[in-house]
Amino acid sequence: MARPDFNLLVTLDVLLAEGSVARAAKRLRLSPSAMSRALARLRETTGDPLLVRAGRGLVPTPRALELRERVGELVREVEAALRPAEALDLRTLARTFTLRVREGFVENFGPALIARVAAEAPGVRLRFVPKSDKESGALRDGSVDLDTGVASGTSGPEVRAQALFRDRFVGVVRQGHELSEGEVTPTRYAAGRHIAVSRRGLDRGPVDEALLPLGLTRRVATIVAGFAEALALARDTDLIATVPERHTVALRAGLYSFPLPVPVPEITVSLLWHPRMDADPAHRWLRGCVRSVCGGQASTR
Incomplete structure (x- = not known):
């Protein structure tokens, strides 16, 4: 059975309304002959003449009268479904957004982001979940609305990414540590005992690559999965942590931070989302909030 032409619903609705x-034809901006052909197709499709001549005009058949209300409702429903989304009313928006972030993001950017969201959309709730890997499956299945981190090939080609800020790595030690006084040279830095941060448990990274041309090697005393753990250890030991500066401002309170004595490439922290959320007004608003908060906080040591 051939699929019906749903455009005929609109034609029938107008024909029944105008009689x-x-x-x-004028209302639909068609020629009278084109409208006559459309009426012929309607008659063939429904198996009913629908409109018949009565004097100088046309009158609906019982079948046409039966269809008139139903067709009108169907056309209105289709028009409503295809109409652009109504303007977003933030004051009445009630929704929970899930953001997947690495440690340091909530401590550093969370207070300002929550305050911004509460001021503009008091019915919106933010749920922060830890980022344990770079897989994008949670964005695809909708369990996560926004992701933050360094975009990579493992994010998936369909994931949208927009830069939030650039970050550089800094060294961090407890107050009173020997590196908190005097110039931190590559030799002094490498000679200390270090904390390596790696979710995969690796003991080498960009810092080691930067030390290699100088003939220097870090002494890695321990390996942890996250920045918060590294900084907690540095706070109470003589170990040296190397972490991204802006991402860990709040976590580094009370510690001594110093620029690395070797050139280590900066990283770009990005906002990630699935393209199906591109046009969603509420999601677009939240992305703007995150960009504004993350872009408006200056780096401090």
Whole structure:
């Protein structure tokens, strides 16, 4: 069975409302002959003449009268479904957004982001979940609305990414540590005992690559999965942590931070989301909030 032409619903709705081929043609911006052909197709499809001649005009058949209300409702529903989304009313928006972030993000950016969201959309709730890997499956299945981190090939080609800020790595030690006084040279830095941060348990990274041309090697005393753990250890030991500066401002309170004595490439922290959320007004608003908060906080040591 051939699929019906749903465009005929609109034509039938107008024909039944106008009761005239000429007026219906004018309303739909068609020629009278094109409208007559459409009426012929409607008659063939429904198996009913629908409109029949009565004097100078056309009158609906019982089948047409039966269809008139149903067709009108269907056309209105389709028009509503295809109409652009209504303007977003933040004051009445009630929604929970899930953001997947690495440690340091909530401590550093969370207070300002929550305050911004509460001021503009008091019915919106933010749920922060830890980022344990770079897989994008949670964005695809909708369990996560926004992701933050360094975009990479493992994010998936369909994931949207927008830069939030650039970050550089700094060294961090407890107050009173020997590196908190005097110039931190590559030799002094490498000679200390270090904390390596790696979710995969690796003991080498960009810092080691930067030390290698100088003939220097870090002494890695321990390996942890996250920045918060590294900084907690540095706070109470003589170990040296190397962490991204802006991402860990709040976590580094009370510690001594210093620029690395070797050139280590900066990283770009990005906002990630699935393209199906591109046009969602509420999601677009939240992305703007995150960009504004993350872009408006200056780096401090």
